[in-house]
Amino acid sequence: MSKIKTSRTYDDKAKAALNKAAAYGEDINLDNYVNPAEKLPYQEDPSKLAAKTKKDMLGAGIILDDPGLRSGTYLQMDSTPVHFSARQEGIEVMALSQAIEKHDWLTDYLWKAVPIDSDKYTANVELSDNDGYFIRALAGHKTVYPVQACLYMAQAKAVQNVHNIIIAEEGSELHIITGCATASPNEPGLHIGVSEFFIKKGAKVTFTMIHNWNPEIAVRPRTVTIVEEGGLFLSNYVLMKPVHSLQMYPTARCEGKGATVRYNSILTAGKGTNLDVGSRVLLNAENARTEVISRAITTGGNIVARGYIEGNAKDVKGHLECRGLILGEKGIIHAIPELKGDLAGIDLSHEAAVGKIAEEEVEYLMARGLTRDEATAAIVRGFLRVDIEGLPPMLSAELQKAVAASEKDLM
Amino acid sequence: MLNIKDLSVAVEGKQIIHDINMTIQTGETHVLFGPNGAGKSTLLMAIMGFPKYKVTKGSISFKGKDITGLSVDERARLGIGMSFQRPPVVRGVTTRVMVSACLKGRKDGDTIEKLAARADLQDFLERDINYGFSGGEIKRSELMQLMAQRPELTLLDEPESGVDLVNIALIGELMNDLLEKNCPIAERRCMGLIITHTGHILDYVNARTGYVMCDGTIGCVGDPHEMLATIREKGYNECIKCYLGRIPLHE
Numbered sequence: 001m002s003k004i005k006t007s008r009t010y011d012d013k014a015k016a017a018l019n020k021a022a023a024y025g026e027d028i029n030l031d032n033y034v035n036p037a038e039k040l041p042y043q044e045d046p047s048k049l050a051a052k053t054k055k056d057m058l059g060a061g062i063i064l065d066d067p068g069l070r071s072g073t074y075l076q077m078d079s080t081p082v083h084f085s086a087r088q089e090g091i092e093v094m095a096l097s098q099a100i101e102k103h104d105w106l107t108d109y110l111w112k113a114v115p116i117d118s119d120k121y122t123a124n125v126e127l128s129d130n131d132g133y134f135i136r137a138l139a140g141h142k143t144v145y146p147v148q149a150c151l152y153m154a155q156a157k158a159v160q161n162v163h164n165i166i167i168a169e170e171g172s173e174l175h176i177i178t179g180c181a182t183a184s185p186n187e188p189g190l191h192i193g194v195s196e197f198f199i200k201k202g203a204k205v206t207f208t209m210i211h212n213w214n215p216e217i218a219v220r221p222r223t224v225t226i227v228e229e230g231g232l233f234l235s236n237y238v239l240m241k242p243v244h245s246l247q248m249y250p251t252a253r254c255e256g257k258g259a260t261v262r263y264n265s266i267l268t269a270g271k272g273t274n275l276d277v278g279s280r281v282l283l284n285a286e287n288a289r290t291e292v293i294s295r296a297i298t299t300g301g302n303i304v305a306r307g308y309i310e311g312n313a314k315d316v317k318g319h320l321e322c323r324g325l326i327l328g329e330k331g332i333i334h335a336i337p338e339l340k341g342d343l344a345g346i347d348l349s350h351e352a353a354v355g356k357i358a359e360e361e362v363e364y365l366m367a368r369g370l371t372r373d374e375a376t377a378a379i380v381r382g383f384l385r386v387d388i389e390g391l392p393p394m395l396s397a398e399l400q401k402a403v404a405a406s407e408k409d410l411m
Numbered sequence: 412m413l414n415i416k417d418l419s420v421a422v423e424g425k426q427i428i429h430d431i432n433m434t435i436q437t438g439e440t441h442v443l444f445g446p447n448g449a450g451k452s453t454l455l456m457a458i459m460g461f462p463k464y465k466v467t468k469g470s471i472s473f474k475g476k477d478i479t480g481l482s483v484d485e486r487a488r489l490g491i492g493m494s495f496q497r498p499p500v501v502r503g504v505t506t507r508v509m510v511s512a513c514l515k516g517r518k519d520g521d522t523i524e525k526l527a528a529r530a531d532l533q534d535f536l537e538r539d540i541n542y543g544f545s546g547g548e549i550k551r552s553e554l555m556q557l558m559a560q561r562p563e564l565t566l567l568d569e570p571e572s573g574v575d576l577v578n579i580a581l582i583g584e585l586m587n588d589l590l591e592k593n594c595p596i597a598e599r600r601c602m603g604l605i606i607t608h609t610g611h612i613l614d615y616v617n618a619r620t621g622y623v624m625c626d627g628t629i630g631c632v633g634d635p636h637e638m639l640a641t642i643r644e645k646g647y648n649e650c651i652k653c654y655l656g657r658i659p660l661h662e
Binding site for chain 1: 459461482483498501503504505509512560
């Protein structure tokens with residue numbers, strides 16, 4: 001977004017953080033990646049994209065041949081928005097660069113939730129050519145079908161700098177399904193995605209991510225969500241496909257009374273995959289609620305599964321559940337659940353378990369006639385089954401489909 | 412027919428049962444009595460074929476086939492089914508999934524809904540199996556799964572324990588269904604072996620042969636109703652004394 005005027009202070013802050021390593025995860029040398037060279041052409045009708053591109057995107061839950069199933073679509077290739085459209089009144093879907101030209105108030109939202117100097121990755125997004133999606137539901141408007149957004153990495157060895165802003169105005173309801181995908185099955189690349197969510201009073205946002213990168217891709221998302229009074233944020237993260245390195249610790253701040261946040265993550269790591277993934281919720285207002293649930297399976301990769309809930313106000317309640325399954329001989333799962341409270345009357349709890357499949361459970365299913373492999377598959381399928389309260393059935397079905405499609409690879 | 416010959420079983424290197432002989436003819440249900448620790452459950456687990464229960468001597472044959480070396484699932488597919496006394500909770504695996512696994516490969520099976528209605532478990536189908544189930548619900552769920560599986564040999568480990576009086580009648584009915592007790596003897600093909608502590612189950616199941624197990628072997632074979640009367644009156648100590656009196660001194 002070179003054309004976006006950011007203040008001098010932003011620029012200085014970003015420059016000062018350019019060498020600041022992230023608190024967690026492998027430190028990535030940004031010099032190993034080039035900035036995408038060419039601007040790609042805008043595509044009026046996304047169903048006319050190349051068949052292979054559409055297939056890659058479909059693997060991440062993005063449907064381009066049946067627009068009736070979506071309230072809006074945003075497609076970005078490398079740093080270029082190649083298509084955006086909204087199909088429902090009261091829903092805005094566009095490139096952030098364009099949204100800023102349309103709404104002069106929008107600059108107030110940039111870097112309001114995510115600190116610009118969080119680390120070198122946020123700094124790099126600001127200082128490089130970037131764009132991203134702007135999705136907004138106007139007050140009282142509710143999406144019938146989800147809005148879909150795809151961030152596609154077309155050029156190999158390049159860095160994709162993304163900055164997204166999502167705003168759910170008062171009393172609105174927004175369902176978003178986003179997927180990342182890569183053109184190459186094995187070339188390296190770096191995806192940096194800054195996402196800032198603003199959920200106003202009484203609004204509801206569900207955000208479902210299904211990813212389809214390749215085993216050489218590094219990913220550094222930086223996401224912060226601010227939830228106002230009575231707002232609900234429901235985040236579902238599904239990673240069933242290989243990636244080289246993913247580190248993220250999205251944070252939700254409940255700033256209004258009764259704000260509710262639910263994080264569900266399903267992570268799998270095969271050999272060569274390194275995940276350091278957590279969810280952090282700050283309960284800063286009375287009666288705020290959260291539930292953070294993660295399921296991690298390693299078949300040879302390394303997973304650090306973090307979770308952090310902090311209670312800073314009266315009568316808040318939070319629960320953290322971290323379960324890890326080690327399939328096969330190698331692979332590490334390190335569960336780090338953390339709770340912090342500084343008031344009486346808050347209620348925070350966690351449970352964490354890491355292990356292999358209990359033999360007793362396998363034998364129980366075998367006694368019903370299932371073979372050992374069938375029994376194991378049923379238990380793994382059950383482990384990955386997360387019932388997500390508040391998710392529309394259609395998204396729930398797509399989530400289950402994405403999980404089911406990859407189950408076989410796990411076995 | 413189930414035929415157990417000179418069977419000895421060890422668990423984690425420790426001999427638990429020894430020299431068991433037992434024959435259950437097609438259509439018959441037999442009952443196992445015995446004090447805690449006598450080895451009743453071990454015998455059932457060994458018949459089902461759980462790997463922890465190692466056969467150190469003797470053999471088990473079922474429908475004329477030696478099954479001593481078969482795995483649990485092979486035995487299940489051959490027609491042996493078991494109700495667990497304390498089945499594990501399997502998170503994420505619903506009761507519906509379990510019942511449908513049991514129905515697998517059976518074209519003549521009832522629908523899952525029908526089975527759930529019979530076991531009064533309609534509201535449990537979408538719940539994780541055994542998660543938060545009461546004692547009676549576990550028993551009914553185990554029997555429902557067996558009714559889906561329709562084994563020719565049903566092994567029941569204390570089906571009445573922890574069940575209240577209202578539930579016990581329903582459980583008795585389900586067992587009778589499983590063991591085909593409502594059809595003429597000549598047409599029955601199902602066999603049963605039931606462990607009971609209290610004998611309540613005899614009010615519901617028509618069993619003609621009973622065994623008293625003590626110290627890892629069968630001490631006594633006879634009419635189960637008579638046995639139960641003796642046990643109720645005199646306790647297992649009398650059985651053990653009687654049994655010990657009959658063992659030749661060199662043993």
